Amino acid sequence: MWINGVEQTSLAASDRATQFGDGCFTTAAVRNGQILLLDAHLQRLREGCARLMMPGVDWTRLESEMRAAAELQVEAVLKVIISAGSGGRGYSRQGIHCATRIVSVSPWPQHYQALQQQGVRLETSPVPLAQNPLLAGIKHLNRLEQVLIRAHLDQSEADEALVLDTAGYVVECCAANLFWRQGERIFTPDLTASGVDGIMRRYLMAQIAAAGQVCHVVRAKPVQLLAADEVVICNALMPVLPVRQIDSRSFSDRQLCHWLQDSCYFMEAK
Known part of the structure; x- marks a missing residue:
């Protein structure tokens, strides 16, 4: 250090x-x-x-x-x-x-490689994120919400947490951002009120736009996420992992995941 x-x-x-x-x-x-x-x-x-x-x-x-x-x-x-x-x-x-x-x-971290193959299990966290547009998006040092989310996650068998805000909207994971696909449409949560606008989230949104597609930034409730055909999570280290389960809902499609993973290999090659 x-x-x-x-x-x-x-x-x-x-x-x-x-x-x-x-x-x-x-x-x-x-x-x-x-x-x-x-x-x-x-x-x-x-x-x-x-x-x-x-x-x-x-x-x-x-x-x-x-x-x-x-x-x-x-x-x-x-x-x-x-x-x-x-x-x-x-x-x-x-x-x-x-x-x-x-x-x-x-x-x-060595566990990401296994999760790329088997997929990630998410469990909805009982800890909500406060809405604060003044601090939303940035990675400030006040991370007690994430500490509490992780403490609950450590008591479960899940790999990551699905985190909502105090109004019940989907925001992110404990240490990752979310994308999902429904049909041909790609979505990611609106982070103007809470959450972290991660480096990999920004990178993937740019790759989606460069491919001529639209990433819809939305305020979505869990029911909308659970209706997706596919869900992926990302951060600067993963960088993209498929989600195989959210609570009791299972996912098997990996079309979006494979495409986004290919974009990350291109990033590393540069």
């Missing part, structure tokens, strides 16, 4: 990441020393910092630190956290001029 370019594991207790969850993060796949979709991850961090009104990030140094952390890795996970920095008085950031950059590398 590197904090502001120095290899260390100690963060000041006064840092606003620990005090208030004041910051944002991204998680990227590394293959053969290269960070996949690096520009998109940097753009996501910039967007997160802008939305959180968080200045003082040395973007040139951050990119260099990310590349240096990845260069010797054959297959790994790169995580980048940007905190507003240390200090301030209470909630105020006054007097803080430098953000904290945290870069870490962890082993590649």
Whole structure:
């Protein structure tokens, strides 16, 4: 782990990441020393910092630190956290001029390969996501909802959670986004009120558009999702997995999944 370019594991207790969850993060796949979709991850961090009104990030140094952390890795996970920095008085950031950059590398998750073959089982989470358009879409450090979702998921036999918002609309999974196909039409949830607009979600939506197709962004209730012919989930590491079951409803079609997976192989080849 590197904090502001120095290899260390100690963060000041006064840092606003620990005090208030004041910051944002991204998680990227590394293959053969290269960070996949690096520009998109940097753009996501910039967007997160802008939305959180968080200045003082040395973007040139951050990119260099990310590349240096990845260069010797054959297959790994790169995580980048940007905190507003240390200090301030209470909630105020006054007097803080430098953000904290945290870069870490962890082993590649091995279970995704098996899930690509057998498919993912989703179980509807009892934990809803609050609607907050001000924070929706970005990957900020306040992730207690996901911690609770994961805690319930760990008590089940499911692989991932189907997460709804407080109005009962489908949003995402605990750590993935959703797409589904009904006939020839492709859908993904509207994330303007809650959820994370993931890097892979954006990438796949761009691939769908480039192929001349439309991805319908909708506010859908679970009954609409369960009526689909096919459901897939995605994130920057998976990157696309088929869903074989949601609660008691089973799925077997993988037409959309195979097409989206082919798009991801093209991404890695670049």
